[in-house]
Amino acid sequence: MAIYLTKESKVLVQGMTGAEGMKHTRRMLAAGTDVVGGVNPRKAGQAAGFDDRTVPVFGTVSEATAATGADVTVVFVPPPFAKAAVVEAADAGIGLAVVITEGIPVHDAVAFHAYAKTRSTRVIGPNCPGLISPGQSNAGIIPADIATKPGRIGLVSKSGTLTYQLMYELRETGFTTAVGIGGDPVIGTTHIDCLAAFEDDPDTELIILIGEIGGDAEERAAAYISSRITKPVIGYIAGFTAPEGRTMGHAGAIVSGSSGTAQAKKQALEAAGVRVGDTPSETARLALEALARLT
């Protein structure tokens, strides 16, 4: 099993015919993802070739879902058009929209998240690497060859490269699903959503939660963990050395006054019984120790 994305998922790519879309569609196909179509109104009716596969291009998401039964979309559309792309996917009844695009204005994200909720579309991102269920499917830009084995760990992270780092360190143990939820201030799927899904997933035995400075999502996750999560959770927080008031790469990674600090997040997680690593490697080691205690 896995969360949100399985080998049955039929995946569309909005913005497939752009350079990033083409590059990552090829990689998704190579990882075994069932990519059933791309969307580009100016190239409707054409097909895009990827090595030994061709993928049809549709003019709209609803045409694509009607023709293919797609239930997942990966959005590579540039920031000015991203809001319309998500709204279109929600209107077409897509269940999961993975928004890779970085640099979407917050007001647009607020609008499409609110709209997607009214259509029961789950949004992951924006500004995220997507999610991968190794051995089953890969929706986004996570390099699938870092960790190819299905396994026992569920991972949820605000950061792409820290996801890759941890997946690499724990590649022998393997993952059910790794979800990059994105580093923007407003995101669709939260740490808590993923914790709940991993708790319900019978194959996930341990959860790794990676957070970073900004907002209070990790503190909220800590409260959720102490009341609802029975599986062991290992944490890692980045940004202890970040100065107040400066954005550290991710639009949402900012300490404002005394709120959003790494220290507060670590303390909240530890108070909820989560062991928090000081470095990514130590985090991987803690995860292995916790798994060893389970068996």
Next chain:
Amino acid sequence: MDLYEHQARELFARYGVRVPDAEVADTPRAARRAAQRLGGRVVVKAQVKTGGRGKAGGVKIAADPAAAELTTRQILGMDIKGHPVRKVMLARPIAVEAEFYVSYVLDRAAGRFLAIASAEGGMDIEEVAATRPDAVVRVPVDPAEGVTPAQAAEIAAAAKLPPEVAPVLLRLWEVLTQEDALLVEVNPLVRTTEGRILALDGKVTVDDNARFRQARGESEAADPHTDPLEAAATAKGLNYVRLDGEVGIIGNGAGLVMSTLDVVAGCGARPANFLDIGGGASAETMADGLSVILSDPAVKSVFVNVFGGITACDAVADGIVRALERVRLTRPLVVRLDGNAAARGRAILDSHPHPLVHQATTMDSAARRAAHLATTAA
């Protein structure tokens, strides 16, 4: 990006929110002339992007133009919490009858904006909320509807503000949405003795991601207070934040770079900067990054920490080799390559030996090495 008070004032005025008559000056002489035009008696306010400037002596009353010149001379060049004062705003004093607080802030967890209002303005709203929570009203704004006239009236009433504040709330919502702002705060919003509602001081944070559709005027866009190294980095399109340590950091991905800073700090050294070169670690980006970092005299060693995910480490190693042909390396460089094509990347660096370049295979050992080199450097 935070705007200066005078920039926020201009925005408020543009959307029909009343503001005090005011001018900006960057020399004492200009301040004197501005004070003359404003009627003589003025408030001189330091323009810095930080709170607490009143307590720091950055806000003073001047009785006449000569006093305004003298006061401006004192305030210009002051350093308020690390922010040097380069400009002052001179404003005609207002006879205030009551002070209120209103703002729109982003509620990240709920994914929408919140209207916050209080009849106890002029103070730190966090403090008011902590000591008298009943005095602060918070109302979520429906993203699809925005603030409606009826809701504006409700917010004003709930916060015990005069009904004339409701139209101001609507105009401030326009500022927030039309300008792609993430924060619009007026503190205090005042009622003058003549019964007018006026934004006496305000803070606006605009969304950098909306630059493609927000043509900011020169005065709003330019930030002369930026650190020279940060300005150089920005000009080269680098995502760089200067810190005050001695280990220069280059990495790929915001999360990994933040983590690298922390791990270096855990090894007893202080990071000198944040620099995320993203996925495409080309020779040019690497050379640009290295030259910015090496022009910081405090830097004693540099740590390049790359996890090859989408980017292959051999391409990164090529980039480093070619960057070192362009930039004269004057301090030791520790490189850690891991992930995609790491072995090939390490081999490339091995085949281009450089007396100042060291390799390490793990992030932790590389951080220890870089920290050691920095703290033992002469």
